[in-house]
Amino acid sequence: MSLLPILRWPDPRLSQVCAEVASVAEVTELVTDMFETMYDAPGRGLAAPQVGAMVRVFVMDAGWKDGEMNPLACINPRILWASDETVTGGEGCLSIPGVTAQVTRAARIRLGFTDLTGAAQEVELSGPEAIVAQHEYDHLDGLVHFDRLEPAARDALTAEYGALA
Numbered sequence: 277m278s279l280l281p282i283l284r285w286p287d288p289r290l291s292q293v294c295a296e297v298a299s300v301a302e303v304t305e306l307v308t309d310m311f312e313t314m315y316d317a318p319g320r321g322l323a324a325p326q327v328g329a330m331v332r333v334f335v336m337d338a339g340w341k342d343g344e345m346n347p348l349a350c351i352n353p354r355i356l357w358a359s360d361e362t363v364t365g366g367e368g369c370l371s372i373p374g375v376t377a378q379v380t381r382a383a384r385i386r387l388g389f390t391d392l393t394g395a396a397q398e399v400e401l402s403g404p405e406a407i408v409a410q411h412e413y414d415h416l417d418g419l420v421h422f423d424r425l426e427p428a429a430r431d432a433l434t435a436e437y438g439a440l441a
């Protein structure tokens with residue numbers, strides 16, 4: 277196991293679309309390292325491009341900071357369904373430290389993915405888990421939470437982030 281350096285936005289790798297994983301075996305060690313890096317950061321989710329691995333993998337554990345551990349590793353995830361109902365809440369990102377963005381997302385989603393055994397899984401997520409999964413999924417398509425904001429809000433936050441950097 278090893279901690280991986282987390283890329284900071286606007287590293288260009290955070291704006292690229294990641295490639296499908298061909299075989300689970302090639303990402304097993306990556307997933308282990310990503311969990312270790314996420315818990316150390318500390319964060320609730322981490323996507324592979326945030327550590328410079330341009331593959332469609334993310335790990336998450338939305339409740340561990342509140343004492344409810346539920347680690348989830350998603351390989352080649354797909355959002356199969358998203359509720360019309362939305363929620364707006366503050367989101368941080370390990371690649372954009374110090375900035376909280378108010379992002380509107382689907383309240384519930386159904387997520388399909390391959391697990392670490394190579395089996396196809398389908399889960400319905402709500403609450404913080406739905407939000408974290410959508411945030412991490414966006415990273416695989418080269419999107420960060422800034423990209424979900426209206427231009428004025430985005431400009432204000434990128435200026436705030438620039439002042440911190």
Ligand code: ZN
Pocket residue numbers: 368369370371411412415421
């Ligand atoms: Zn993020």
